[in-house]
Amino acid sequence: MSAVHAVSDLVLTNGRIYTVDPARSSAEALAVRNGRIIAVGTDADVRPHIGPETRVVDLGGRLAMPGIVDIHTHMMMGGQAELFELRFGNTLRREAILDQVRAAAETTPEGKWIIGAQWGSDLLALFNSEESLALLDAASLGRPVMLRDDTYHNRWVNTAALRLAGITEDTPDPDQGSFGRDPSSGRLTGIMIEAAAGLIERTIVASGHYTEDMDRAAVAHSIATLNQHGVTAFLDAAAMQPVLAALKGLDDRGLLTAWASGAMPVTEPSFLFGVAGEELFALRDTFRSRHVRPDFTKIFLDGVPGARTAAFHEPYTPDAVFGCCFRGTTLATVPELVRWIGRCEDLGLSVKIHCAGDAAVTMALDALDVVRSFNGPTRLTHHIAHASYIRDADIPRFRELGMGADLSPFIWFPTAFLEGHKQTMGVERATRFWPNRDLLDAGALMAGGSDWPVIPNPNPWTGIEGLVTRQNPHGDFPGESLWPEQALDIATVLEIFTINSARMMGLGDVVGSLEIGKSADIIVLDQDVLTCPAGAIGKTRVLQTWFEGRLVHGTEALA
Amino acid sequence: MTGAAPLPLTVLTGFLGAGKTTLLNRLLRQPALDGTLAIINEFGAIGLDHLLVETSEERFALLDNGCICCTVRDDLVTTLTGILARRDKGELASVTRILIETTGLADPVPVLHTLLVAPALSGRLAVEGVVTAVDAVNGLATLNAHPEAVKQVGLAERIVITKTDLASDAELERLRIALGLINPAARVLEADMGHVAAARLIGTGFDPDALGRAAVDWFASATAPAGFVCSDPQAGDPGHVHGPGCGHHLPAGVVRTGHAGIETHAFVIDQPLSSPAFFRWLEYLTLLKGESLLRMKGLVELDDDRDRPLLVQGVQHVLHPPVRLPAWPDQTRGTRLVFIVRGIPRDVIERTLARFADVDAAAIKNPARGAMAASGNMAA
Ligand SMILES: [Zn+2]
Ligand SMILES: [Zn+2]
Ligand SMILES: [Zn+2]
16 A cells, blocks of 8 residues: 555554454554544554654553543542542441541541541441440541541531531421431431531531642542543533533643543532532533533432432332331422423533432433423433433333433442442342343443442442442452343443443544544553453553553553 | 402514504503503603603513523513502502503513513413514514514514505515514504504403403414415415415515514314323423424313313413413314414424323314315415
């Protein structure tokens, strides 16, 4: 072939390059110019693009693939948690958590807050007692303490925190939230359910605890963390103004090393504060930049199953507070959802709807059905976030209505979350969780997300393993599987975490596969995840992460 | 105190230069409009010698749904609640009707929205409709240049063509065709030297029988091609009945912004409707298509009371409180609906009615098609 070959900036050679193109084809080499892929093929195909200035990286036969696209993260919280907060896993029990609080209190100046996460929601009943509150008060040495649960919907705080928030025994429960009370004495326990959590968070924000420097540092830290795990694009699932401002600020300085999309809440969520809805949408173009696309909105339609705040068709197990027949409630009606989805479509915004219970899923699909019937087809893809408890009849509707399934967080296997659900829903219903195989067979568009820091580590490889094995990749709950019939094969799962997530982010033409013209977002792995034992996928290490042909994680020389 | 009968209210709007002030001045002198309180923007510019004039400076506020067409006239709430309060105290006893004048090219919708959504006004005023003044000389050019003008025509119950003495017959004919294409339901009147009989412009208040008859008239005009027979000698086929796709002898802009942009869809439904299902559908329609839904009116046969039809009216996102009529206003029974829309295809209304209002698709008929054909035959 005598064609003129453009000289590239970067060539990766001698690899096993899994392109995730529609044919699932493999290549040996790939050339990059100005951040875009200009050639993919055999070493011989790509060699003519090598010039004197070209960086040539020998992959040594390793697997390279497109960067991971995380469809559901919380960048500010993720970074804040890692940089500024106490972190513990949701399998930690009460005494161990209290030990951590005491250790933090000893080094925290008086009057400063101690913030931590995340206790397992299965501890809710234990913490909801005067006895536990007294232990927390003792451990905190007078400092105000707020500890988030593993759903991020609820909090456990101490007496000093209640005092700063102005909450007394006589304070009435807030709308769409409640204060935990000891079942025997009726007195406050420091448990803050849903909107009640907001009263504490608001108090912390008002105290000036978080600064703009902290915001930017937190988001930058989060992005670096994602890059380490091979993530090169993400959608922040509750992008308030500080998140968008930090992303834009980083991109303006050339420091944003991933494609970013943000879902702007239509109303102020219970755990985040500031302008939301129309006021926030109106600002979106001021945050738009080359890599920042504030093209989503977020609706919280229900809560979480462990706290009985998710909306289900069937009742929760009987309980002293909610009685025999409580099904949870939704935070909006079908017409309200219809109005929001219609309004967002008018603005060119896709909607991500948090639906943890199957009744919330039905309602979101019903609303989208109405919108599609009146508005006809759209290029936008709306999401159901945490598409996990789904009535059989609703499964085909995802494809019919073009509703994307946001599979997040990484809990497609036995976890402490599931133990909490078993308590509130009974074992049989609780374990009909994540019908991923059914969704796949029904042609639904599924995308992978971490929901970090709801999941304390955004490492997608544990999630990817779990989608394949339905067993806990960390070794917890050994021998147990969650609904194993719903397992997926690794090639499908890699698509879910790359091209599918890219499509659901509206970036299907830019990222998600290694094809000519697309962004050179490439990761190099220490093992071949397509052929290694499924139980080893979670241990995958990302040796290099390239974002637009720039090395943003790892070293150029591969050991 | 809200026991008193609602006060009839008319909105007078009109193109720039349409002679709205002259029209208003002459209208208010007619005995038929004794007791009319006029609300205008400013005294100086108008110079009315009428006794009952209030000024109200246009001040807009957005409804909290973020929709740009859902603006309300904040000032009117204050002005009108003030008037109603004085009336409750026995002042302004002679006031029997209110007329609100808007500035030229103003969107009449914020006024209508205000009257419908302000809680302080609900049930106290009977909105009779919109009267739009159109100038015979510049009317077509204004329709071409200003989408707001097309909207004013689309929303009108009655249209007054002013300055007819200054326009040629051919010009007048083209204007009439354009107005008919945009809003076939409106009654078009011509002002003779600035004069038009007030009785023909205003409604009959809140009398349910009259409201029913008015709705029937509106439906009849919307579906009958009468008055649409082309008398333009320039047209290739003089005497043809105008229909969709017509407007061949109008200036290009009118075809684009008027005829092709604004359409009237009429439906009859041969099946009693369930009230919750019908209103659920109507809510979805106004939520999703409100911006494109200039006007809707309907006489609805509900399955819970088939002898007393429900009169339903809406403007963009907002529905008037429905009125239960004591009886069917004419011999015809059955649901009749008319929609004046900008860019809502007929089949969207039809399909969604069947789907969300639980109507058998076969029961939904298009009366216009039959009426057109019948009238076409008569012409031939
Ligand atoms: Zn989330
Ligand atoms: Zn509107
Ligand atoms: Zn014609």
